[in-house]
Amino acid sequence: GAVVSQHPSWVICKSGTSVKIECRSLDFQATTMFWYRQFPKQSLMLMATSNEGSKATYEQGVEKDKFLINHASLTLSTLTVTSAHPEDSSFYICSAHNRGRNYGYTFGSGTRLTVV
Amino acid sequence: QKEVEQDPGPLSVPEGAIVSLNCTYSNSAFQYFMWYRQYSRKGPELLMYTYSSGNKEDGRFTAQVDKSSKYISLFIRDSQPSDSATYLCAMSGNYGNNRLAFGKGNQVVVIP
Numbered sequence: 001g002a003v004v005s006q007h008p009s010w011v012i013c014k015s016g017t018s019v020k021i022e023c024r025s026l027d028f029q030a031t032t033m034f035w036y037r038q039f040p041k042q043s044l045m046l047m048a049t050s051n052e053g054s055k056a057t058y059e060q061g062v063e064k065d066k067f068l069i070n071h072a073s074l075t076l077s078t079l080t081v082t083s084a085h086p087e088d089s090s091f092y093i094c095s096a097h098n099r100g101r102n103y104g105y106t107f108g109s110g111t112r113l114t115v116v
Numbered sequence: 117q118k119e120v121e122q123d124p125g126p127l128s129v130p131e132g133a134i135v136s137l138n139c140t141y142s143n144s145a146f147q148y149f150m151w152y153r154q155y156s157r158k159g160p161e162l163l164m165y166t167y168s169s170g171n172k173e174d175g176r177f178t179a180q181v182d183k184s185s186k187y188i189s190l191f192i193r194d195s196q197p198s199d200s201a202t203y204l205c206a207m208s209g210n211y212g213n214n215r216l217a218f219g220k221g222n223q224v225v226v227i228p
Binding site: 093109 | 120124145150152157158159160161162206214216218219220221225
């Protein structure tokens with residue numbers, strides 16, 4: 001149980017285009033989802049906290065107009081990287097909070113984004 | 117001072133050895149402590165979860181939390197090559213909706 005599916009697992013896009021990443025909780029409802037970014041050999045950096053039905057809360061330094069987050073249902077949150085540039089290339093990971101389990105946080109398998 | 121400190125230095129051990137990892141933290145409000153394992157190009161997976169101070173054992177893994185010293189540890193006994201991964205400590209002050217604070221992660225290599 002407590003599976004989070006993240007799609008796509010990797011994507012290559014051209015500079016200036018937008019990319020959408022989906023994060024789904026498959027067997028539980030997630031009122032809160034988190035989006036992280038990870039550079040090689042670095043830890044996870046929280047980008048934003050996404051609450052179902054309300055606007056996401058972005059961490060300091062994260063451009064909300066560039067990284068659009070939508071949490072339209074209790075099982076789906078999406079991150080759209082708009083007008084992507086090579087410096088946006090990174091590993092993006094989502095996490096969902098599962099109130100039904102005693103440890104709460106389940107991570108997706110990540111999305112490797114390469115902007116060329 | 118960062119909220120969570122974890123020495124990221126790679127750690128190589130021979131198969132069968134005990135792996136010892138640790139993190140220190142500065143925020144006394146942290147109550148929930150977790151260890152995640154992350155394989156290359158994959159999302160983190162939860163290994164151990166501990167609430168407040170104490171020890172927890174699960175198979176070959178033991179997690180320890182000492183809130184008075186703001187110090188947590190993870191021990192892996194009888195290490196296997198399949199344990200080779202990056203191990204991240206994480207903690208939060210409030211269950212669930214509060215964000216997790218992560219350490220930098222320790223890359224562990226178990227040599228057959």
